[in-house]
Amino acid sequence: xxxxxxxxxxxxxxxxxxxxxxxxxPLKPKDRLAIPFQEIPSQTPEERIANMDEVALGYTPEQAxxxxxxxxxxxxxxxxxxxxxxxxxxxxxxxxxEGDFRxxxxxxxxxxxxxxxxxxxxxxxxxCQLHCxxxxxxxxxxxxxxxxxxxxxxxxxxAEQAEQDLPEVKPETGRKVAVVGSGPAGVTVxxxxxxxxxxxxxxxxxxxxxxxxxxxxxxxxxxxxxxxxEIDTLRTMGVTVETNFVVGRTRKLSDLIEKDGxxxxxxxxxxxxxxxxxxxxxxxxxxxxxxxFLTRANLMRAYDRKNADTPISNAxxxxxxxxxxxxxxxxxxxxxxxxxxxxLVYRRTEVEMPARxxxxxxxxxxxxxxxxxxxxxxxxxxxxxxxxxxECLKYELGEPDDSGRRRPVAIPDSEFMMPVDTVxxxxxxxxxxxIKQTTPEIETNRWxxxxxxxxxxxxxxxxxxxxxxxxxxxxxxxxxxxxxRAAASINExxxxx
Amino acid sequence: MNRILFKKQxxxxxFELKVEAPLIASERxxxxxxxxxxxxxxGERVPLxxxxxxxxxxxxxxxxxxxxxxxxxxxxxxxxDVVENIVGPLGTPTHIEKLGTVVCVGxxxxxxxxxxxxxxxxxxxxxxxxxxxxxxxxxxxxxxEMKAIADELIICTDDGSYGMKSLVTGPLEEVCRRDPQxxxxxxxxxPIMMKFCAETTRPFEVPTVVSLNTIMxxxxxxxxxxxxxVGGETRFVCVDGPEFDGHLVDFDNxxxxxxxxxxxxEEAHEQCHLDKEIEELKEK
Ligand SMILES: Cc1cc2nc3c(=O)[nH]c(=O)nc-3n(C[C@H](O)[C@H](O)[C@H](O)COP(=O)(O)OP(=O)(O)OC[C@H]3O[C@@H](n4cnc5c(N)ncnc54)[C@H](O)[C@@H]3O)c2cc1C
Ligand code: FES
Numbered sequence: 030x031x032x033x034x035x036x037x038x039x040x041x042x043x044x045x046x047x048x049x050x051x052x053x054x055p056l057k058p059k060d061r062l063a064i065p066f067q068e069i070p071s072q073t074p075e076e077r078i079a080n081m082d083e084v085a086l087g088y089t090p091e092q093a094x095x096x097x098x099x100x101x102x103x104x105x106x107x108x109x110x111x112x113x114x115x116x117x118x119x120x121x122x123x124x125x126x127e128g129d130f131r132x133x134x135x136x137x138x139x140x141x142x143x144x145x146x147x148x149x150x151x152x153x154x155x156x157c158q159l160h161c162x163x164x165x166x167x168x169x170x171x172x173x174x175x176x177x178x179x180x181x182x183x184x185x186x187x188a189e190q191a192e193q194d195l196p197e198v199k200p201e202t203g204r205k206v207a208v209v210g211s212g213p214a215g216v217t218v219x220x221x222x223x224x225x226x227x228x229x230x231x232x233x234x235x236x237x238x239x240x241x242x243x244x245x246x247x248x249x250x251x252x253x254x255x256x257x258x259e260i261d262t263l264r265t266m267g268v269t270v271e272t273n274f275v276v277g278r279t280r281k282l283s284d285l286i287e288k289d290g291x292x293x294x295x296x297x298x299x300x301x302x303x304x305x306x307x308x309x310x311x312x313x314x315x316x317x318x319x320x321x322f323l324t325r326a327n328l329m330r331a332y333d334r335k336n337a338d339t340p341i342s343n344a345x346x347x348x349x350x351x352x353x354x355x356x357x358x359x360x361x362x363x364x365x366x367x368x369x370x371x372x373l374v375y376r377r378t379e380v381e382m383p384a385r386x387x388x389x390x391x392x393x394x395x396x397x398x399x400x401x402x403x404x405x406x407x408x409x410x411x412x413x414x415x416x417x418x419x420e421c422l423k424y425e426l427g428e429p430d431d432s433g434r435r436r437p438v439a440i441p442d443s444e445f446m447m448p449v450d451t452v453x454x455x456x457x458x459x460x461x462x463x464i465k466q467t468t469p470e471i472e473t474n475r476w477x478x479x480x481x482x483x484x485x486x487x488x489x490x491x492x493x494x495x496x497x498x499x500x501x502x503x504x505x506x507x508x509x510x511x512x513x514r515a516a517a518s519i520n521e522x523x524x525x526x
Numbered sequence: 527m528n529r530i531l532f533k534k535q536x537x538x539x540x541f542e543l544k545v546e547a548p549l550i551a552s553e554r555x556x557x558x559x560x561x562x563x564x565x566x567x568x569g570e571r572v573p574l575x576x577x578x579x580x581x582x583x584x585x586x587x588x589x590x591x592x593x594x595x596x597x598x599x600x601x602x603x604x605x606x607d608v609v610e611n612i613v614g615p616l617g618t619p620t621h622i623e624k625l626g627t628v629v630c631v632g633x634x635x636x637x638x639x640x641x642x643x644x645x646x647x648x649x650x651x652x653x654x655x656x657x658x659x660x661x662x663x664x665x666x667x668x669x670x671e672m673k674a675i676a677d678e679l680i681i682c683t684d685d686g687s688y689g690m691k692s693l694v695t696g697p698l699e700e701v702c703r704r705d706p707q708x709x710x711x712x713x714x715x716x717p718i719m720m721k722f723c724a725e726t727t728r729p730f731e732v733p734t735v736v737s738l739n740t741i742m743x744x745x746x747x748x749x750x751x752x753x754x755x756v757g758g759e760t761r762f763v764c765v766d767g768p769e770f771d772g773h774l775v776d777f778d779n780x781x782x783x784x785x786x787x788x789x790x791x792e793e794a795h796e797q798c799h800l801d802k803e804i805e806e807l808k809e810k
Contacts, residue, residue, distance in 0.1 A: 302747055305750065330567065338569050339570040342786070414783070462747065
């Protein structure tokens with residue numbers, strides 16, 4: 030794939046915007062359809078594999094306006110139905126198209142608390158942009174209006190303004206709410222509950238708040254300063270952030286209510302229990318869960334080998350198992366850490382890969398070698414127990430399974446060896462059992478997810494939950510949506526007393 | 527604020543630190559550990575077993591052996607210094623039960639975390655035999671503390687400079703031969719020592735608990751970096767442990783995994799010594 034020249038993209042957009050503004054008659058759908066799709070300026074693959082900086086540089090104001098003007102503003106707004114938090118998409122695009130970025134961000138913030146995050150990591154191609162009428166008319170979902178990129182632009186635009194629009198906090202009510210876990214679900218609840226004037230303490234096990242956004246998703250996709258900004262906003266609103274606090278260990282969940290006087294608790298502890306393959310050789314030296322590899326690299330900053338105390342393996346030939354966002358993030362991080370070869374091994378085909386299309390494309394551009402319809406059978410080690418190779422099997426697609434996806438079937442006698450020194454397992458996460466183990470009274474399902482009712486309430490009095498701990502490993506936007514629902518219930522409970 | 531309240535050198539490169547940590551002090555139970563990080567941005571998180579806790583004072587006691595970069599820096603802290611991050615208490619507490627006679631074996635710095643366990647076993651009514659061992663006399667720690675609680679204290683050194691000239695497995699085997707046999711053994715120390723303790727008690731079928739100190743990143747079950755093979759199953763030391771049935775632990779695999787970053791650690795260790803020597807030279 031050839032890379033568009035960033036300067037050219039910016040120049041083109043300026044010209045295109047001038048032309049549109051100079052028109053006398055209003056834009057008709059036909060005219061909008063003719064407006065060129067705006068590529069986002071990015072680092073070239075050669076540049077970016079040598080640094081950890083964000084790949085996409087973001088739209089210029091002109092690009093954001095031109096892209097927004099592609100929106101038909103259709104009455105039915107099918108995009109809104111595709112959005113888990115029902116942003117008024119045509120509304121904010123209309124404002125952005127007119128250059129009123131303040132209005133655009135205000136519209137977004139009515140429903141979303143984390144636009145700079147969601148604009149970057151939401152799978153728009155399977156949500157809002159999947160239903161976009163422009164994409165449908167052009168018969169290409171990749172040519173839908175880039176809703177996410179405009180969202181990201183206006184969020185970043187706001188952050189650069191001298192005056193920040195802090196959410197209004199009502200007078201203190203004297204009630205106390207504990208939020209456990211500082212991922213997108215927890216951050217959302219903290220903000221929504223605090224706005225009502227309740228005192229909020231956000232408890233986080235790690236030394237830095239932010240959840241997966243901080244420890245899992247790499248800097249090149251989710252710059253940590255953006256996560257930090259969201260946390261800073263919470264602090265300015267008066268939320269107390271307690272890091273290094275493991276609920277269940279440092280304090281029992283029930284003690285928060287019984288001894289520490291919290292009136293309600295929200296549990297947003299995320300998925301965070303790495304699945305392994307349960308194959309021979311999986312505990313050899315050089316086999317990591319993606320969580321471990323990414324946490325070392327991101328949260329512990331091991332990519333900065335000079336300054337960081339946390340070591341990370343000098344992986345030269347790496348195999349990553351899996352086909353989701355986590356697998357792409359691990360593979361692309363390995364590339365940036367200097368691996369000579371990074372192989373991504375997935376037992377279905379690219380169509381079934383759960384990763385975002387954009388991430389798959391980026392991984393390929395960066396030289397990750399894709400092995401589809403293959404899977405690990407065992408890991409082979411040397412006398413010191415270090416990974417030497419991975420034995421793989423080839424697969425083909427058989428009959429569809431319950432989920433409707435065609436089941437991968439191993440081809441007999443198709444074994445072959447892949448010489449690698451590092452294996453990263455990225456086949457998903459189960460829910461972290463710590464709360465369950467230390468809080469027997471909370472009801473969980475057979476996957477260990479906390480069970481909640483339609484208001485986000487758990488089986489325990491005054492305890493609510495949401496995000497990955499309820500849904501299983503899902504998405505940022507769903508975690509945020511769940512957080513909003515639980516926060517509304519908590520606010521209602523406290524108001525009724 | 528995690529301020530260091532007190533510091534004492536116990537042996538060459540072994541230090542006792544009392545750190546302010548009120549919540550941990552009131553919740554912690556024998557067998558649990560904390561994770562320490564000295565620098566929020568670039569620091570490494572290392573697990574350290576809690577040797578003692580004082581809920582009234584709001585402090586915990588840690589015993590640190592300077593082996594890697596971070597433990598060296600911890601050992602360099604002085605009274606009044608602040609540890610940026612301490613999280614805990616982590617891990618499943620020791621199961622304390624009245625069983626009759628129990629034998630507690632501690633090697634090197636492992637004697638420190640063994641102490642609260644031995645103490646709790648004693649307090650619940652067991653007869654407690656304690657065996658402590660080290661390479662030589664200077665490396666024996668917690669002798670007085672152990673003497674205060676043990677019904678019988680056996681000390682041994684590799685070089686015979688103090689107590690018996692023996693590895694801890696010698697007296698352990700002798701204790702296992704006694705009648706009645708001990709109802710349980712607890713062994714905490716270097717992996718190789720725990721491995722041989724488990725081998726020693728195996729023929730006598732004395733249930734043997736070991737406390738594993740693997741590499742850890744989060745300490746909450748999120749990364750799997752601490753995993754070990756126990757009875758053919760993968761277990762996470764930070765949440766399922768740190769204590770396991772010593773007869774089922776695959777020590778060889780564990781020791782290999784512990785060595786994963788050895789070359790980098792050794793380099794850091796040497797660098798720390800070099801830096802110190804340079805400092806000293808400068809002072810002169
Ligand atoms: C590598 C990776 C890439 C991803 N990419 C995308 C993407 O591109 N797009 C997308 O939409 N989603 C993506 N996801 C999924 C998304 O990040 C999650 O769905 C989302 O973060 C879930 O939010 P949460 O608030 O439920 O939990 P989390 O973000 O997991 O946060 C939970 C927090 O709780 C803390 N915690 C856990 N237990 C305790 C306790 N007992 N006491 C105190 N604190 C505790 C944890 O340390 C953590 O900080 C990705 C996930 C990973 C791992
Ligand atoms: S240290 Fe990460 S799972 Fe145990």
